[in-house]
């Protein structure tokens with residue numbers, strides 16, 4: 001049988017590039033299809049639907065697409081019955097309450113009785129309910145940041161990333177309500193063949209994500225401080241150690257997590273490591 005898994009991705013916009021890049025790192029080439037809404041993938045038994053991100057949860061819930069990639073914010077906003085398979089680490093942003101810079105925001109109770117403009121009314125509604133707040137929700141589909149300036153709203157609930165859009169509209173972020181990033185979602189009733197394909201795709205994504213979170217590190221270490229240095233970079237199992245041509249020195253190869261990277265480098269230098277090289281990892285399978 002010649003089964004393919006159908007993946008829905010954003011046709012154009014903030015998620016498109018990150019999605020195509022991730023798939024490409026997974027060895028899956030998707031032509032952007034020009035004006036077409038369907039594309040074939042090379043390197044994986046997959047068909048790709050190119051859609052507006054708002055429509056992806058519905059397509060996946062209905063089984064028109066088996067899986068989809070979109071922002072967690074949009075998944076939660078639409079509230080469709082889909083499985084969130086995993087986070088993907090790109091298109092990171094947050095959904096926040098922002099108010100005009102001059103406002104002295106005293107806390108969430110300040111929002112009571114106010115008009116809040118947003119493109120995410122359902123997430124906002126849940127937030128207000130959880131906090132027993134009564135506010136007016138004004139739903140608009142774009143340019144939310146201009147609404148306080150033109151007297152349409154007292155506050156906004158919008159996506160924030162660098163904060164640049166808020167700043168240029170004289171607004172300040174006062175409360176982060178949720179963090180978002182691109183996620184992989186799946187239909188809850190996939191057949192066994194498609195579950196197997198999804199597992200294969202997840203395996204590739206995991207290898208790519210691990211590689212992105214880690215760096216390969218090579219350094220020279222003096223023999224008398226070898227154990228101390230090994231303790232700093234334990235690696236996947238243990239570091240590779242090779243003797244250098246120069247007596248009393250060794251070359252150490254290992255893996256270091258991106259989060260600890262700068263701290264570890266400092267400690268390695270203090271421990272006498274020299275000639276430290278750090279290189280990106282293409283794929284990582286443990």
Ligand SMILES: Nc1ncnc2c1ncn2[C@@H]1O[C@H](COP(=O)(O)OP(=O)(O)OP(=O)(O)O)[C@@H](O)[C@H]1O
Pocket residue numbers: 010011012013014015051052053054070071072073074091092093159160161162180181182
């Ligand atoms: N400034 C940002 N930084 C990081 N991620 C963002 C940013 N803005 C939006 N995103 C994420 O990217 C997703 C898509 O944003 P985009 O602006 O492309 O949506 P859209 O205009 O609704 O697109 P579409 O035309 O497909 O409906 C958002 O739902 C959010 O998860």
Ligand SMILES: O=P(O)(O)OC[C@H]1O[C@H](OP(=O)(O)OP(=O)(O)O)[C@H](O)[C@@H]1O
Pocket residue numbers: 014142143145158159160161162163164165166
């Ligand atoms: O904090 P920042 O880095 O400024 O990013 C936040 C802005 O980015 C997104 O809009 P986008 O730029 O995609 O424009 P659009 O949705 O209005 O097309 C989002 O809707 C915010 O307005």
Ligand SMILES: [Mg+2]
Pocket residue numbers: 052053054
């Ligand atoms: Mg959209």
